[in-house]
Amino acid sequence: MSVGHGTNFSEYFQNLRSEIERALESYTQFSSDCPEILAEAIRYSLLAPGKRLRPILTLMAAEACGCERQAAYPAACAVEMIHTYSLIHDDLPAMDDDDMRRGRPTCHVRFGEANAILAGDALLALAFETLSKYTTDSIKAARCCCELARAAGPEALVGGQVDDLEAESRSQGNHQAENYNLEKLEAIHRRKTGAMFLVSLRLGAIVAGGSELHLNSLSDFGRNLGLAFQIVDDLLDLKGNEASLGKRTRKDAAHGKLTYPGYLGVEQSSRRAEKLIQQACESLQSFGVKGDRLQALARFVVERNK
Numbered sequence: 001m002s003v004g005h006g007t008n009f010s011e012y013f014q015n016l017r018s019e020i021e022r023a024l025e026s027y028t029q030f031s032s033d034c035p036e037i038l039a040e041a042i043r044y045s046l047l048a049p050g051k052r053l054r055p056i057l058t059l060m061a062a063e064a065c066g067c068e069r070q071a072a073y074p075a076a077c078a079v080e081m082i083h084t085y086s087l088i089h090d091d092l093p094a095m096d097d098d099d100m101r102r103g104r105p106t107c108h109v110r111f112g113e114a115n116a117i118l119a120g121d122a123l124l125a126l127a128f129e130t131l132s133k134y135t136t137d138s139i140k141a142a143r144c145c146c147e148l149a150r151a152a153g154p155e156a157l158v159g160g161q162v163d164d165l166e167a168e169s170r171s172q173g174n175h176q177a178e179n180y181n182l183e184k185l186e187a188i189h190r191r192k193t194g195a196m197f198l199v200s201l202r203l204g205a206i207v208a209g210g211s212e213l214h215l216n217s218l219s220d221f222g223r224n225l226g227l228a229f230q231i232v233d234d235l236l237d238l239k240g241n242e243a244s245l246g247k248r249t250r251k252d253a254a255h256g257k258l259t260y261p262g263y264l265g266v267e268q269s270s271r272r273a274e275k276l277i278q279q280a281c282e283s284l285q286s287f288g289v290k291g292d293r294l295q296a297l298a299r300f301v302v303e304r305n306k
């Protein structure tokens with residue numbers, strides 16, 4: 001697909017992914033004060049083949065706001081570090097108890113539970129160190145740290161996870177009896193999944209010195225994209241392929257999780273994801289052609305098979 005910037009979109013997307021991976025590699029060179037097992041566990045999970053969607057959003061948002069994307073590498077990598085920490089902790093026996101992630105055994109399976117908890121803790125701290133140390137403008141760095149902390153904190157990522165776990169344990173699969181509704185489902189995903197999408201875009205715009213109009217447009221884009229991503233994630237859990245996804249499937253139903261297809265059915269969930277992507281793309285109007293790549297990424301999110 002060509003998006004009017006001279007390069008094919010998938011080539012562009014792949015370039016961003018490689019740049020992010022090189023930057024992640026460079027930000028995880030530890031001194032001998034970091035125990036070898038810890039360095040190995042961190043790098044094992046962080047450098048595993050993830051899609052890098054969130055950091056790609058950061059770089060694309062920075063570019064859409066007219067900045068060289070290199071300036072946003074620290075922010076992009078900080079987002080990926082927090083995302084990876086949340087995956088490591090989510091996979092733990094006390095949470096989702098998963099044995100496969102990004103096509104390999106989960107961190108606790110490979111390194112033991114204590115080391116996996118500590119690798120997650122270390123990534124959370126490393127994210128803020130990377131963001132504050134390598135973002136050249138210190139005022140922008142402070143604003144980014146504050147927004148990222150909020151997105152990773154009690155009113156967003158962690159709060160959404162707590163409510164999700166609680167819903168799962170209370171329902172035992174019977175969501176009708178528990179009087180669940182779409183509003184509750186979306187309130188969980190807005191915090192658990194959506195907040196990280198939203199902040200990924202906002203950090204790119206902040207580093208680029210984007211206008212309030214651009215920040216607001218990207219926030220609307222991120223809200224709709226985050227929800228659409230979660231719906232597609234639920235659909236893939238139901239009908240996706242473990243080998244291409246690199247993780248176990250059909251876990252949601254087994255855990256009695258409240259999901260979009262569980263609530264709305266497959267057809268209606270797909271239609272809702274499509275509609276959200278359409279709305280996401282509409283919110284990019286103020287960018288003109290500079291929003292084309294973000295629109296292409298949004299399409300990738302609904303059409304993906306992994």
Ligand code: GRG
Binds near residue numbers: 049052086090157
């Ligand atoms: C433990 C603090 C804490 C939070 C956990 C993010 C999260 C909250 C849980 C992860 C499990 C999950 C299914 C979350 C929904 C978001 C999601 C689908 C994450 C996986 O993101 P991808 O598909 O993963 O972008 P890759 O591996 O490609 O980066």
